[in-house]
Amino acid sequence: MMIRSLLDNGERKHPAVDTLNGTMTYQELADQVDKLAAYLTEIGLDRGDRIAMALPNGLEVIASFLAASTVGTAAPLNPSYTRDEFKFYLEDTSARALILPKDTSEEARAAATDGKILIIDASIDGDGRVRFNSSGRLNGAAAIAATSNDDIALILHTSGTTSRPKRVPLSHANVLTSARNVANTYQLTGQDISLCVMPLFHVHGLVASTLATFATGGTVVVPPKFNPLSFWSTVREQRASWYSAVPTIHQVLLSRAKGTRPAGAEQLRFIRSCSAALAPQVMSDLESTFGAPVLEAYGMTEAAHQMASNPLPPLERKPGSVGPGTAVEIAILDEKGNLLPPGTVGEVSIKGANVFSGYEGNAEANAESFSNGWFRTGDQGTLDDKGYLTLVGRLKELINRGGEKISPREIDEALLRHPSVAEACCFGIPDRVYGEGVAAAVVLKEEATEKELIAHCRASLSDFKCPTRIYILESIPRTATGKIQRRNVAAAIAGANK
């Protein structure tokens, strides 16, 4: 079965998506996706071809994703990447085509000028349907090849401990399993209306908010982006029954509500939080203000999103825990790969039909990440005797800024490209809004100011990755054995600035 077949689940005349461009029923969306898939085939794209897309949330990205994964492999990219980042991702995925909003996306267009990548403009016609238009074509037209469950539907990247992001191929089976796991966890039905405020180039928005909805014949409402000012009027007017978001979004909504339940909140059956840690106090404030159960879940790109979640009432939801595995086996392993008993902290490891089968072209990462059939998540946690998982830390080196993952090595390297920088060490700092923020320490060989260095980062890195503070030091603190440990550097700077 392929992802496109999810659209056959809904009642033909029931709304599948609701966007700025109006509502589209299951029948209309399915017809639309089939037409777009036929177009992609006509211009020469085929099974095995990577079809990149950099589109804001809306009908275009949903239809493009479904069509691209029907014909070949969809490679969604963050539309706010810089030219350098687009260049890297397009090359790294070996993209053959790139779907962009018509007349915009200068950075992406500038990154794909070598003529090897076919640019496809996506626009909405007068009838509210997505149109593709490409100025060229690849080889001759092929027919849409039959898919196997194991074909790669989707390719995404995760930030690695090295500066190069790792490629994560997800099969149709991985994605469908995860979408169904999400749907089962929250007992979604055709009557549910999901409000999608997470970006659709990431598994959280794509699999949890959207595909789990299609798996159960419900409706997904997709505004262009999260807007705290119109959030509750959208919930109210579109009759949303749930939404999923990162803790930063929940917190923004909470602080705007000032303790008063916003009109529309009474429609919510539950609120889901995932992709970064939700503080128990925030969870309890959310529940008392919005009057709906708040269910914290644990997701990861390599697992096609969901691994664990707190369940709906009357089952117990535990503040500070991400809940039990959701049809995903969870074990805590020690360094050697031995299973640890409940109550012991070790590496959270998973098994399940949603879990990918390995990074693409990265034997070293695969050797480190799999032991005895378990995928090691790089997160540290502990299971209680009821199987509820609590995350306590991270073995992997990344900064989780409000759910957006940043590899500190990538920031070190960007800083080191500045002619005045001799040494650089990026690290996470506590941040009230984002949970974690990005900072760096540098040693200079020539004069430069913090402002100049931040501007230098902005030229090659997306805004969310750029350090907001850069400390200029005489030397970077080292351990007794002469190593630089990001955590120690962060602690030394925090100590010095008390």
Ligand code: AMP
């Ligand atoms: P991504 O691949 O972007 O979905 O990021 C996956 C990582 O996000 C996990 O390995 C965790 O480090 C982190 N993460 C996801 N959900 C949670 C959560 N509920 N609490 C803390 N960290 C989380």
